[in-house]
Amino acid sequence: MHSLPLFHRIAGQPVxxxxxGEMAAAKARLVERAGGRVVGADDIEARLALIALDAPEDAAAALKARGVLVNVADRPELCDFTLPSLLDRDPVLIxxxxxxxxxxxxxxxxLRLEQFLPASLGALATGLAAARATMRARWPDGAERRHALDAALAAGGALDPLDEASxxxxxxxxxxxxxxxxxxxxIVLASDDPDDLTLRQARWLGSADAVLHDAAIAPAILARxxxxAVRLPRDAAPPAGARLTVILRRG
Known part of the structure; x- marks a missing residue:
């Protein structure tokens, strides 16, 4: 990864x-949409800055010297952080x-994701948050609870996220x-390239509680x-409580 993705809460905070022009106005709207307060460069409490200037070098350098994290429009080499394109299905953010x-x-x-991710995603997330205590009561074991939810959220499952009725x-x-x-x-690997994993294999890896593997397995595969997930040598016993254990070996 080139960056560590973070969602930073700015409600009530100065930015x-x-x-x-329109670029700066768009950034101000984004800050306000997230509940932040738009302020000028002289605000000593601000810890984030969004800059949309034709010659931003001096302003960016001065703010960085104060410990402010800076984003500069169209100048990634000056940025401490970048602003992603957001798909908002509140409280789901992609x-x-x-x-x-x-x-x-x-x-x-x-925009392509917008076409097939239903507006009901937000309601599904809110409903699951409200049901958290009930889920803990029905499945007291954390691993069992996670796998029950994984099964429900899977394609065709009772709570399939792409089904508007979920x-x-x-x-x-x-x-x-x-x-x-x-x-x-x-999973018997044909290569060290994670793109050679089948969809089912990638899904297993992404939901496994434990991964048993040889030392020679490529880091790019394990990153999936x-x-x-607990990682153990391939000849180890699956850990107690693991609902899904994946064994990786080379073909």
Whole structure:
């Protein structure tokens, strides 16, 4: 990754916006939409700045010297952070970034995503948040709870995110419940290129609680697994409580 993606809460916080014209106005609207307060460069409490100037070098340098994190329009080499193209399904936010390489590409990708991600995503997220206590009561074990939710959110599942009716089925899904069995699957790798993984293999890796693998497995393959997945040598026993264990080996 070229950057660490973060969602920064700015509600009620001052954010410096420098510039004139539509570019600066758009950045100010974005700050206000997220609940921030647009301020000038003299605000000593501000920790973020968005700059849209024809000659931004001096302003950016002065703010950076004060410890302010800076974004400069169309000048990625001056940026401490970049602004992604946002798909808003509140409270779901999907950010598409190219690290400043091409804002146009990020925008087009976001527009393509807009076409098939339903407006009901926000309602689904809100409903799941409200059901958190009920889910904990039905599935006290964290791994079991996670896999029950994974199964419900899978394509064709009771809570498939791409199905606009899913938010209306949360209560029925909780009432019915679902037993989640432990599973061990083996992936035989044809290469070190993660793009050679099948969709099913990539899905297994992305949802596994534990990954058992040889030392020779490429880091790019392992990076497709969950960051919190337990990683163990291939001859180790699956950890207790793991609902899905993936074994990786070379073909």
């Amino acid at each position: 410096i916006v420098l510039g004139e 950010a598409v970034s190219t690290g400043g390489a091409s804002a146009g590409l990020a925008k087009v990708l976001r 938010p209306d089925r949360i209560a029925k899904w909780l009432e019915k419940g679902a037993a989640v069995d432990s599973q061990i699957v083996e 697994s969950r960051a919190d």
